[in-house]
Amino acid sequence: MSQLRVLTFDIFGTTVDWYTGVARQVAEILGDLLDAGTFANEWRDRYLPSMARVTGGERDWVYLDTLHRESLDDLLRQHGIDANEATRQRLVQAWHRLPAWEDTVEGLRRLRERHTVAALSNGGFALMTNLVKAANLPFDCILSAELARTYKPDARVYRTAASLLDVEPDEVLMVAAHGWDLAGAAAAGLRTAFVARPREKGPDRAGDRAADVDAEFYATDFLDLAEQLAV
Amino acid sequence: MSQLRVLTFDIFGTTVDWYTGVARQVAEILGDLLDAGTFANEWRDRYLPSMARVTGGERDWVYLDTLHRESLDDLLRQHGIDANEATRQRLVQAWHRLPAWEDTVEGLRRLRERHTVAALSNGGFALMTNLVKAANLPFDCILSAELARTYKPDARVYRTAASLLDVEPDEVLMVAAHGWDLAGAAAAGLRTAFVARPREKGPDRAGDRAADVDAEFYATDFLDLAEQLAV
Numbered sequence: 125m126s127q128l129r130v131l132t133f134d135i136f137g138t139t140v141d142w143y144t145g146v147a148r149q150v151a152e153i154l155g156d157l158l159d160a161g162t163f164a165n166e167w168r169d170r171y172l173p174s175m176a177r178v179t180g181g182e183r184d185w186v187y188l189d190t191l192h193r194e195s196l197d198d199l200l201r202q203h204g205i206d207a208n209e210a211t212r213q214r215l216v217q218a219w220h221r222l223p224a225w226e227d228t229v230e231g232l233r234r235l236r237e238r239h240t241v242a243a244l245s246n247g248g249f250a251l252m253t254n255l256v257k258a259a260n261l262p263f264d265c266i267l268s269a270e271l272a273r274t275y276k277p278d279a280r281v282y283r284t285a286a287s288l289l290d291v292e293p294d295e296v297l298m299v300a301a302h303g304w305d306l307a308g309a310a311a312a313g314l315r316t317a318f319v320a321r322p323r324e325k326g327p328d329r330a331g332d333r334a335a336d337v338d339a340e341f342y343a344t345d346f347l348d349l350a351e352q353l354a355v
Numbered sequence: 356m357s358q359l360r361v362l363t364f365d366i367f368g369t370t371v372d373w374y375t376g377v378a379r380q381v382a383e384i385l386g387d388l389l390d391a392g393t394f395a396n397e398w399r400d401r402y403l404p405s406m407a408r409v410t411g412g413e414r415d416w417v418y419l420d421t422l423h424r425e426s427l428d429d430l431l432r433q434h435g436i437d438a439n440e441a442t443r444q445r446l447v448q449a450w451h452r453l454p455a456w457e458d459t460v461e462g463l464r465r466l467r468e469r470h471t472v473a474a475l476s477n478g479g480f481a482l483m484t485n486l487v488k489a490a491n492l493p494f495d496c497i498l499s500a501e502l503a504r505t506y507k508p509d510a511r512v513y514r515t516a517a518s519l520l521d522v523e524p525d526e527v528l529m530v531a532a533h534g535w536d537l538a539g540a541a542a543a544g545l546r547t548a549f550v551a552r553p554r555e556k557g558p559d560r561a562g563d564r565a566a567d568v569d570a571e572f573y574a575t576d577f578l579d580l581a582e583q584l585a586v
């Protein structure tokens with residue numbers, strides 16, 4: 125088996141807690157017009173379908189902020205909420221500032237001692253740079269699906285990442301809390317690690333469960349992954 | 356005047372001391388077959404001409420490592436040195452590990468408090484990631500001419516950087532120790548800061564002098580730049 129040289133990390137849900145972060149900001153911005161946690165989940169529910177229209181060739185590549193905005197407009201209409209332009213822009217920016225999971229920073233610090241650690245998100249390069257800076261995440265570099273002008277799980281995203289870091293796909297370990305992301309990575313020739321984030325969708329919905337996901341490594345958090353890879 | 360949001364940094368010579376780093380590694384690898392400092396300068400002399408063939412359309416884009424290797428092969432031939440493949444590969448890798456100038460890390464730390472700080476080098480994305488990691492440079496993200504598949508001073512390099520960070524060109528300050536780089540940045544609509552690195556080419560050759568360079572800011576090092584921008 126080839127040597128592991130690079131670890132690429134999914135961000136939303138795997139590295140940061142989008143549910144808590146988005147719900148908190150929605151509550152601040154929209155007040156008690158709605159249940160902020162439910163709204164965060166409804167917004168995120170539109171995430172994969174909106175990207176599937178790009179990866180499926182139905183529409184040209186657009187920035188994730190644009191997809192977030194379209195989903196938001198649709199959702200506000202459904203809820204009968206009449207927010208102005210500035211409010212909508214602030215809401216889209218909520219995805220640029222999200223809190224890290226408790227183990228994230230220390231886990232990345234340990235993992236980067238032996239490997240190159242890179243963010244590999246469907247979030248755009250600017251969004252990802254803002255988010256990583258605000259949460260002080262010790263990544264060695266930031267990669268984004270934007271660099272391949274498509275979205276995960278399109279194989280080109282994972283292969284572009286390997287190519288930019290000048291390594292073979294099987295020298296890269298994709299770390300994610302989602303089965304669909306790891307399936308895409310495996311199809312592109314990457315190795316895979318599942319990190320369970322059971323609270324990803326808040327208290328009322330379950331995150332992906334290990335039993336339902338195919339991966340080479342299964343970890344409870346980034347610290348556990350660091351221990352498994354240190355052997 | 357627009358607000359400054361992003362600072363992009365040239366790397367070789369501006370942020371790290373390529374002369375000392377390359378000369379030291381050449382001396383380690385080739386011993387006393389030649390004067391390592393002179394060799395480092397002769398190698399670097401081939402840098403701009405080799406890239407000009409790409410930016411001028413004479414040849415397709417190739418990775419900087421490839422250009423470094425071609426220049427090296429040429430130079431070894433001229434010096435009548437018969438190095439094997441492994442030695443040549445080690446020599447090319449010398450450009451992946453270079454020491455930061457004394458003020459670099461603390462300067463970047465201060466500058467990143469108010470701005471996004473990004474590496475913007477002609478070095479490839481992998482080279483730059485290796486170099487930044489090895490020297491512990493606190494950049495928020497790494498950019499590379501590779502992302503535009505051409506080389507500075509081609510305007511597309513600077514504009515791709517602004518576009519990936521989702522800012523206007525005039526919200527970006529290019530920081531470099533070289534007039535040609537700042538001229539390219541200005542032509543692409545960026546703002547410019549010259550940082551003097553008089554010892555860039557070692558003890559026997561002078562670096563670019565402020566008097567010969569057009570820029571908006573002139574700084575003696577990164578700490579001086581941080582003070583000027585903090586006003």
